[in-house]
Amino acid sequence: MKLPLKGIIPPMITPLLENKELDHLGLEKLLKHLIGGGVHGIFILGTTGEGPSLSYKVRKELITATCQIVAGRVPVLVGVTDTSETGTLKIANHAKSAGADALVVAPPYYLPISQKEMGDYLERVVPALSLPFMLYNMPSCTKLHLSLDVVIKAKKLGAIGIKDSSGDLSYLYQLIEEFKGDPLFSVIAGAELFLPETIMYGGHGAVAGGANFFPRLFVDLYDAALRNDLEEVKLLRDKVLKVHSTIYEVGQYSSRHIKGIKSALMAMGICQDYSAEPLSRFSEDKQSQIKEHIEQFNYKNEYKSAH
Incomplete structure (x- = not known):
């Protein structure tokens, strides 16, 4: 795996069947869609992937x-x-034995913990990890907004980067400023x-x-x-x-x-939109709304994956 990790790394949804087992055909079609769309990596079992619910x-x-389907084409x-x-x-x-490239570690969820407890947790867990790891700041789901000190400690313990999902732009800028001197440490939004x-x-x-359904747009x-290219950035961000x-x-x-991402993928014929409990799929009227929105984007031409 080449460092630093960079580019568009979709938080891949987990394609499921109605019985909540893994949809292997849907997974293969989804990964073909993502890699064909030019993404630079695949992140599985995150929030969008419903990891803790599986x-x-x-x-x-x-x-x-x-790992078998990607076959080393991009980092997993x-x-x-x-x-x-x-x-x-x-x-x-298991990720190590399956051939994954890196792990993504967020604070243990449910019980609230302090910054010090998170630092202590990393000191215990990191030496036992079997692959390089990236830190994951997801305060809306974990009850902890990782402090800069904790991120610095994680880097000293071997972290190869951080994914910041706090939605706090000033914090994101602080991370970039703090680690700009390290060419191997990634700051990913x-x-x-x-x-x-x-x-x-x-x-x-x-x-x-959104790179789950429109990977080429984000790439x-x-x-x-x-x-x-500020003109192109404005056009694409719109x-x-x-x-x-x-x-x-x-x-x-x-x-x-x-639900919207999964329903969009179903509208595009890539996989079904079943979710893991406690979530449920959209009702038929909402599925129809998603399909109408997808068709308005002219995705078959404008955002078609480059196979």
Whole structure:
């Protein structure tokens, strides 16, 4: 795996069947769509991938199948966050044996912990990890907004980067400024709208949920930001804003983002939109709304993956 990690690394959804088992055919079609769209890596078992809601059996199947299908064409990053250290290490070890490239580690969720407790956790867990790891700042799901000191400690322990999904642009800038002297440490935005600022300020890429269905759009936006092509950046970001105001706005609960992405992929004929409990798929009327939005984007021509 080449460092620093950079580019568009989609937080891949987990294609499921109605019985909540892994949809192997859907997974193969999705990965073909993503890699054909030019993405620079694949991140599985994150928030968008519903990682914590999946059985350990399905998680392991997903890791193994993803690594087999990707076959080294792009790095595969595996989310290993769990409520217990034992659960984290079991998935980490499986990822290693399956051929994954790196792990993604967030604070253990459910019980609130302090910054010091997170630092202590990393000191215990990191030596037992079987692959390089990236830190994951996801305060909306973990109850902890990682301090700069904790990120610095993680880097000293061997972290190869951080994915920041706090939505706090000033914090993202602090991260970029703090680690700009290390050519091997990646600062990756979790908020896809921050992609241009991240790149132009010296960051490395984005874990963009919308890249699940429109990978080429986000790859083009990343490339335009690298070129500092402000006119192209504005044109492409307007299209990303349209995604946010249409596909992401169907439904009333925060889970609408995951449901919307899955429903969009179903509308595009890539996989079904079944979710892991406690989430459920969109109703038929909302599925129809998503399909109408997708068709308005003219995705078959404008955002077609380059196979």
